[in-house]
Amino acid sequence: MPGGDQEPGRYYVGVDVGTGSVRAALVDQRGSLLAFADQAINKWEPQFNHHEQSSEDIWAACCTVTKKVVQGIDLNQIRGLGFDATCSLVVLDKQFRPLPVNHEGDSHRNIIMWLDHRAVSQVHRINNTKHSVLQYVGGVMSVEMQAPKLLWLKENLRETCWDKAGHFFDLPDFLSWKATGVTARSLCSLVCKWTYSAEKGWDDSFWKMIGLEDFVSDNYSKIGNQVLPPGASLGNGLTPEAAKDLGLPAGIAVAASLIDAHAGGLGVIGTDVRGHGLTCEGQPVTSRLAVICGTSSCHMGISKDPIFVPGVWGPYFSAMVPGFWLNEGGQSVTGKLIDHMVKGHAAFPELQAKATARCQSIYAYLNSHLDLIKKAQPVGFLTVDLHVWPDFHGNRSPLADLTLKGMVTGLKLSQDLDDLAILYLATVQAIAFGTRFIIEAMEAAGHSISTLFLCGGLSKNPLFVQMHADITGMPVVLSQEVESVLVGAAILGACALGDFTSVQMGRLGHREVK
Numbered sequence: 001m002p003g004g005d006q007e008p009g010r011y012y013v014g015v016d017v018g019t020g021s022v023r024a025a026l027v028d029q030r031g032s033l034l035a036f037a038d039q040a041i042n043k044w045e046p047q048f049n050h051h052e053q054s055s056e057d058i059w060a061a062c063c064t065v066t067k068k069v070v071q072g073i074d075l076n077q078i079r080g081l082g083f084d085a086t087c088s089l090v091v092l093d094k095q096f097r098p099l100p101v102n103h104e105g106d107s108h109r110n111i112i113m114w115l116d117h118r119a120v121s122q123v124h125r126i127n128n129t130k131h132s133v134l135q136y137v138g139g140v141m142s143v144e145m146q147a148p149k150l151l152w153l154k155e156n157l158r159e160t161c162w163d164k165a166g167h168f169f170d171l172p173d174f175l176s177w178k179a180t181g182v183t184a185r186s187l188c189s190l191v192c193k194w195t196y197s198a199e200k201g202w203d204d205s206f207w208k209m210i211g212l213e214d215f216v217s218d219n220y221s222k223i224g225n226q227v228l229p230p231g232a233s234l235g236n237g238l239t240p241e242a243a244k245d246l247g248l249p250a251g252i253a254v255a256a257s258l259i260d261a262h263a264g265g266l267g268v269i270g271t272d273v274r275g276h277g278l279t280c281e282g283q284p285v286t287s288r289l290a291v292i293c294g295t296s297s298c299h300m301g302i303s304k305d306p307i308f309v310p311g312v313w314g315p316y317f318s319a320m321v322p323g324f325w326l327n328e329g330g331q332s333v334t335g336k337l338i339d340h341m342v343k344g345h346a347a348f349p350e351l352q353a354k355a356t357a358r359c360q361s362i363y364a365y366l367n368s369h370l371d372l373i374k375k376a377q378p379v380g381f382l383t384v385d386l387h388v389w390p391d392f393h394g395n396r397s398p399l400a401d402l403t404l405k406g407m408v409t410g411l412k413l414s415q416d417l418d419d420l421a422i423l424y425l426a427t428v429q430a431i432a433f434g435t436r437f438i439i440e441a442m443e444a445a446g447h448s449i450s451t452l453f454l455c456g457g458l459s460k461n462p463l464f465v466q467m468h469a470d471i472t473g474m475p476v477v478l479s480q481e482v483e484s485v486l487v488g489a490a491i492l493g494a495c496a497l498g499d500f501t502s503v504q505m506g507r508l509g510h511r512e513v514k
């Protein structure tokens with residue numbers, strides 16, 4: 001954030017809702033993180049591939065973490081609030097009460113999460129239309145986007161959900177509505193997940209063709225007919241009710257939100273790399289790929305002109321950096337896959353006990369164990385005959401095939417801690433090869449990428465970072481501020497107030513390399 005020309009003591013609050021937890025940060029006008037808090041959130045998997053959450057739980061967690069980060073601060077110095085979140089689908093009735101998205105009729109579970117794959121039949125039918133909007137999602141719509149999920153609700157929960165629904169929100173937009181009472185949607189969520197065009201708006205023919213003509217006839221009031229750029233100020237700011245919930249002053253500015261990956265991308269893609277001898281120092285920002293690595297990994301590359309990359313989402317105009325086109329590659333499960341492989345292994349209890357005895361995280365322990373067993377050879381050589389295919393939850397990019405499954409080759413009968421460590425390494429390598437595969441597809445279509453900028457929970461894992469550098473052959477830049485996604489959210493708050501004139505100004509050129 002810009003410093004020097006502003007009086008001291010201006011604070012912004014950023015709230016980041018990830019898949020597994022909600023985080024809040026208090027950030028000053030220089031972009032420094034002054035306080036951080038997080039809290040885990042509930043998830044339900046009532047059937048295989050059905051993943052649900054509760055908007056009330058998530059809002060309550062936002063309130064808890066926000067109250068924690070502003071403790072001891074003069075509340076009058078807090079000027080703005082910004083949210084980012086995963087792109088999950090929140091369903092409310094006409095009076096804004098939660099509606100069930102499940103056969104059990106449990107209205108507490110009113111969110112279909114982004115990684116939910118229930119709408120397989122619906123997405124196949126949508127893709128079979130070959131409608132022109134599909135060109136802007138890499139040629140194939142993902143089951144993780146909102147149109148197939150909406151169609152599933154209409155076809156499967158007509159009476160209990162669809163007919164009663166008044167509002168379908170992307171989670172980031174739900175949060176900004178909850179804070180302000182304003183139902184305007186962010187351009188980021190509508191363009192990236194709902195087929196809205198920044199240039200042409202909604203395409204009536206698409207919704208009619210897929211059987212969701214209901215939205216056209218009511219002028220899109222349920223899914224958004226007022227659209228604002230991320231960072232735009234919403235209504236009269238924080239409502240008295242939300243202010244009480246969050247422990248913040250009523251009336252402070254609240255910004256139109258971003259999807260979490262886009263907040264992270266904005267947070268790192270403009271990092272100031274001067275003085276580090278990196279190739280990208282003299283190159284345009286379009287040579288950078290931001291990779292946001294959490295439960296999933298998202299690969300965000302920008303361009304001046306639209307680039308159509310088969311199997312890679314976009315091109316999306318102004319959805320992340322204003323005035324630039326965005327392509328978004330992705331791997332649906334990365335952190336979740338590593339956790340799955342490690343926690344499901346027979347040697348996991350032994351790993352847990354040994355890591356606890358050393359006061360280390362399981363991943364720090366595994367990394368040091370790999371160092372020990374590799375002896376004099378490079379760590380990568382430990383996996384010469386063990387290989388993982390990482391598409392345990394389908395392939396988001398560049399194959400865009402939700403039917404793909406995972407695979408491990410080279411297994412033996414032994415299942416000791418060495419085997420677990422090597423399986424973990426092979427999983428990390430497979431994920432890094434997935435990133436390389438995505439980069440190759442983006443480059444074949446016209447991108448020219450030279451440097452990776454990583455953030456998210458997995459970027460705290462040195463092995464994950466090193467494997468990405470080794471396998472892509474590109475330098476990896478990490479920001480000094482580990483919680484880049486949260487700083488991105490706080491900067492939205494600063495934009496809403498007018499402390500920055502655009503999100504781009506808030507981001508580009510103000511971050512430093514670690």
Ligand SMILES: Nc1ncnc2c1ncn2[C@@H]1O[C@H](COP(=O)(O)OP(=O)(O)O)[C@@H](O)[C@H]1O
Pocket residue numbers: 017018019020021293294295296334335336338339361363364456457458460461
């Ligand atoms: N210090 C760390 N070392 C290794 N892995 C980590 C570390 N911190 C977080 N992770 C991994 O990162 C993933 C979660 O990242 P996060 O950005 O918090 O996810 P989300 O935003 O999806 O909730 C998990 O798989 C977790 O195991």
Ligand SMILES: O=C(CO)[C@H](O)[C@H](O)COP(=O)(O)O
Pocket residue numbers: 018019020085086087088114192259260261262293294295296297298328330
């Ligand atoms: O689809 C996405 C962004 O477009 C993300 O994968 C989704 O929002 C989940 O993010 P995370 O892995 O950080 O929880």
